Every structure is written in structure tokens, then in C-alpha cells.
Amino acid sequence: MTAPHVLKAADTLAEAARTGTACPPVRALLPEGDITAAYAVQRLNVERGTAGGRRIAGRKIGLTSPAVQPQLGVEQPDFGTLFADMAVPEGGVVAVGRLIRPKVEAEVALVLGADLPHRDCTVADVIRATEFALPALEIVDSRNADWDITIVDTVADNASSGLFVLGGTPVPLTGLDLRASG
Template sequence: MTDNPVTTDAVAKAADRLLRAQAGGAPCPPVRDLIGRDDVRAAYAVQQLLTRARLAAGERVVGRKIGLTSPAVQAQLAVDQPDFGVLFDTMRYEDGAAVPPGAVFQPRAEAEIAFVLGADLAEGELSVEQVGAAVDHAVAAIEICGSRIAGWDISFGDTVADNASGGAFVLGRERLALADFAPRDAVMTLEVDGEQVSTGTGAACLGDPLLAVRWLARQARALGDPLRAGQVVLSGALGPMVPVAPGSTVRATVAPLGAVSFTLGEERR
């Protein structure tokens, strides 16, 4: 946390910079000059302004995404906690979809386990057991991360402000209840155009993806916006994130949840 409080004006200017980047179709400079590198409160205040703008434009919240679940990435950004962003209906694509090339800035893909909630996570201790009981089912997922910050030149403050670098997500078709598998034991492989580019396991996500969801549930409730039944939770990467070029097909297998894929559309000339 920075020593000097970030002003409301600085938060508004940071949000405006990111909104202008989105509207203009081109990345912008980092916003840390306005809100600092690691001011958690200021960064989420920017994110909340962007969320309000999207809601005002008619988008709907359908869930949350968790980021920075890897110890290596946390060390890279000098932080000791994950972050989270908001999932909107406009970010969701079906398995096998063609994702428009302009839908995500500077796209990078990572494979995850997505949990769909069957109950609210608003009351009680929010233990791992309570979180698991609230999950209706899990599916394999690919998060298409994107940064409106030019060159992915991000600090913790930049990525949180920019909706935790959330761009889009693709959900698999096969559903499993938690009674049928252990998320921490899931095994992931990620391919781009048939070439394996990333591998990992459920244990790479904070030791267990359900621990990541517990962290999120507690953070969301503390901010007055708890997780609700029907929402999707992207629990965090199971392996390294990889860049995706236009025209490429990305396929993730998360055993035993099955496979999920998308193709990034070509730029028009």
C-alpha cells in the first residue's frame, strides 16, 4: 500500500484512460502514474468505475475471475495475494467458438477450472467445505486474458484496475460435480495449433482451486458484493499463460473435465 492516499480525481483519470483505450481500440500507457503500483484500494476503485460503465452500457455480471494464483507470478509483481475481476455476459464464448480478433487486447490464454455456483456464498464462515457445497458443477475453461496496458507493462495496480486483465472466457461442455473429482488433482495440457505449450495441475492454483474460490468468496463479501448462485468463477491458471496470434486455435484438456477450445479470428485487411 502506498503511503500517500490516492485522490478520487486520480482514480477517475485512471478509469478514463482505460475506457478511452477500449473505445479507441488501442492499448494505453500504464495507470500506475495515477494510482501507484500497489495501492489495492485505489486499484479496485478504478475497477469498480469500469464495472459501473459496463453495467450502464447494458452488460450483465455473470461471475468473477481470480488471477495471480501462481506464486511465481506473485513474486514477479511483488505481491502476496491473488486479485480478482468481473465476468460479463459479453465476455463469454461457447466451446469451439470463433472469438473476434478485436474482442481482447493483446490476447493470452490460460487453462483453468471454472466452477458454477448452485448457492450463494454470502453467509457463514465461508470455509472450503461450505464453498465446495455451494458448487453445482465444474467445467474445463480457457481464460483469454487481455491487457489494455500497452505491451503488458503491468504492475499489480495496473492489472487490478484493468479488471484483473480479464478479456474473455470459454467454457467446456462436460460437467462434473465435486463428488466425482478432486480439483487439486486435475491435470492440464494447453495446445496452440496442435503444439503443446503449457502444462500444470490443480495444485498449481493456490494449492487447490477451491482455496482460491474461498479467498474470492471472502473478498467479495467484504466488499459488499458476495458471490451468488448461478455465477461462474474462473478459479485461476493451472499453468503458464501463452500469447495467442490471430488465426490460431487453442485447445485445453483438463482431466477429468474434458477439453475446451476456441479459434481467434483473423484481422481484416
């Protein structure tokens, strides 16, 4: 049974995504600071997406930059799901109005060749499972009005996922210094 506050927040975000009209921050619908409830909201909308035929294409980690975190009032990274219908082809065009308040971020995408071995992976586990890296653009968006977000808002909103673009030139991790790829 889904808690009523989780259901209400999930419905609110789904409606904002469907209509292209931002909603008030969903943190007002959830217990204060409850990241667990926010991930429950995210999980419910991901389950709705897959039940509706959307295919999961990957995962994302957001808010990893210590410089960006204070700008958005957050203190930790968040995690979300990428669906195949969020992919924009390299050189593709995104129609005006497809997203509410998009922002673009340069990223490095790791394409896995094997599943990660367990829930609490080490860096070595991730490197071992990674087949190659790709240059990427993440087009983040927020269904919460005016990007007025806390960690609870962005987590509930699927880590502020919008769209993504993957470059077409795979780069093996051998010899690639990800720490210097800023």
C-alpha cells in the same frame, strides 16, 4: 464522489478498451501501491458496464499461480468481474483485433448453485455452494501497454479480464480432486 485519480484511471482504461489501443500503465495515475484505489477503478468501470446494459455472469480470481506472479511483478492474486458478453461459445472463434494482447490460460470454472453465505467464506462454504465444475479457457488481456503491469495495474484493469470459454460438460465436485487438476 469519485476521487479524481480513480476517475482518470477508469477513463484511461475504458478508452483503451473502446479503441483497442493499449495505454501506459495506470499505476502512474494512482497513489503508489494503492490496491484499494485500483479496486475503486475496477468497481467504477464495472458499474459503468452494468449501467450500459452489460450483465454480470461471474467472477474471476487471477494470478493464483506462484510461478506466474513473479513474471508479472505481482505477489498476490487479484479478483475481477466476468460479463456475459465476454463469453465465447465452446468451439467459437475470436476475431483478430477483438483484444489487444491476449494470452490463453486453462482454468477450472466453478458454477455456483447458491449464493456464497457471506464475505469471508471457507473452502467448505464454496464447495457447498458449487453445483458443478466446468473446464474453461480464460483469454486474458491487458489494456496496459506491453503487459507492463504491477498488482495495481491488473486490479484496476478488472484483473486483466478479456474473454472466457466454458466447456459444455458439467462435472460434479464429488470425487473431483481440484488440487490435482493442474
